[in-house]
Amino acid sequence: xxxxxxxxxxLLAVLFGLELxxxxxxxxVVPWTNALAGIATWIVTLFDADVVASGKVIRxxxxxxxxxxxxxxxGVEATLVLLxxxxxxxxxxxxxxxxxxxxxxxxxxxxxxxxxxLFYLGQWSFQVFxxxxxxxWQVLIMLDVMIVWLVWVRRVPATPGHPPGAPPPxxxxxx
Amino acid sequence: MTTPAAARPSLSRFVLTALAWLPVTFVxxxxxxxxLLWPVRMLATIITHAGFGDLVRSVxxxxxxxxxxxxxxxxxxxxxxxxxxxxxxxxxxxxLPLFAALTLAAGGRRVRAMAIGYIAxxxxxxxxxxxxxxxxxxxxxxxxxxxxxxxSALQREMIxxxxxxxSLILPAVAPAVAWVLTHRRFLEQLRASVx
Numbered sequence: 320x321x322x323x324x325x326x327x328x329x330l331l332a333v334l335f336g337l338e339l340x341x342x343x344x345x346x347x348v349v350p351w352t353n354a355l356a357g358i359a360t361w362i363v364t365l366f367d368a369d370v371v372a373s374g375k376v377i378r379x380x381x382x383x384x385x386x387x388x389x390x391x392x393x394g395v396e397a398t399l400v401l402l403x404x405x406x407x408x409x410x411x412x413x414x415x416x417x418x419x420x421x422x423x424x425x426x427x428x429x430x431x432x433x434x435x436x437l438f439y440l441g442q443w444s445f446q447v448f449x450x451x452x453x454x455x456w457q458v459l460i461m462l463d464v465m466i467v468w469l470v471w472v473r474r475v476p477a478t479p480g481h482p483p484g485a486p487p488p489x490x491x492x493x494x
Numbered sequence: 495m496t497t498p499a500a501a502r503p504s505l506s507r508f509v510l511t512a513l514a515w516l517p518v519t520f521v522x523x524x525x526x527x528x529x530l531l532w533p534v535r536m537l538a539t540i541i542t543h544a545g546f547g548d549l550v551r552s553v554x555x556x557x558x559x560x561x562x563x564x565x566x567x568x569x570x571x572x573x574x575x576x577x578x579x580x581x582x583x584x585x586x587x588x589x590l591p592l593f594a595a596l597t598l599a600a601g602g603r604r605v606r607a608m609a610i611g612y613i614a615x616x617x618x619x620x621x622x623x624x625x626x627x628x629x630x631x632x633x634x635x636x637x638x639x640x641x642x643x644x645x646s647a648l649q650r651e652m653i654x655x656x657x658x659x660x661s662l663i664l665p666a667v668a669p670a671v672a673w674v675l676t677h678r679r680f681l682e683q684l685r686a687s688v689x
Contacts, residue, residue, distance in 0.1 A: 320675075324671065335659060335662075391661070396666075397666075400663070454588040457588055458588055458589075461589075464670075465670050466505075469684065
């Protein structure tokens with residue numbers, strides 16, 4: 320458990336540091352965010368043709384309301400948290416890769432829902448938008464990451480000496 | 495001693511219970527924020543007086559907003575007035591309702607886990623608040639104010655990283671980590687229950 324948490328925190332700090340570099344911003348974060356805006360807009364246009372995307376901005380052509388997808392709302396940090404948690408947990412690499420790919424899809428799917436919901440909440444009530452944007456969705460996305468990780472952990476084969484369904488080792492059973 | 499299969503927790507039930515608790519914990523958190531965040535205010539005050547005594551004259555709170563009254567001048571050094579920086583503590587404390595909802599959903603020794611988690615999260619919330627204040631005076635303020643603060647280029651880089659980490663990562667990750675650490679037995683049971 321200690322090894323997992325130390326590794327998780329170190330990996331998270333390193334990954335987050337890398338994310339902030341100009342290279343990562345230019346070649347990963349900005350294209351990722353623009354793609355997210357494009358996907359969210361494409362989904363919205365299935366039932367609302369008045370919406371257009373321009374880079375990371377989603378705009379209503381009818382009333383001019385727009386949201387810009389910024390750091391913290393593009394799901395990059397949530398993805399890094401999931402990646403660090405999967406890498407830090409002892410598991411075969413095949414499970415790590417598969418878990419990460421499926422996990423990214425699950426986290427980003429909810430993130431698209433977040434972006435679309437905020438786009439419409441903002442047009443309805445700025446106060447509700449602020450609450451949902453600053454607090455509620457942050458918590459829901461983190462909860463999503465936790466659920467994905469927990470589901471993945473349950474699928475990972477047990478490590479030697481700790482078979483599936485075995486009682487928790489005394490060292491772990493402090494919660 | 496093994497856990498009977500019937501007594502093992504189910505992940506879906508746990509998630510649904512946590513989601514059901516979230517609106518309740520959010521409401522309590524929002525209205526109790528001034529009291530819940532009092533330790534953050536105290537810790538931030540102690541650290542600013544100890545570490546940035548030359549920059550901060552006083553720290554006061556209005557609800558969940560912490561105001562740092564600085565010694566910095568808004569314009570020329572001989573100009574009247576001083577710079578005040580307001581920080582919304584809720585931005586760094588939304589993990590509390592998440593931690594509370596997860597703890598209530600997991601069952602067990604809820605009060606004990608809640609108390610341990612709350613105490614453990616105070617330093618991380620304080621980190622966010624202080625990094626926000628420092629970012630305001632060292633990076634996003636006018637060059638005149640930033641130059642009075644007297645931070646070196648390296649210090650400004652460190653403040654920028656501390657702010658980004660303290661606002662984008664810690665508020666959500668710290669409660670999740672605190673919850674995992676305070677519910678290791680529950681997690682073991684949850685992991686075993688799938689087989």
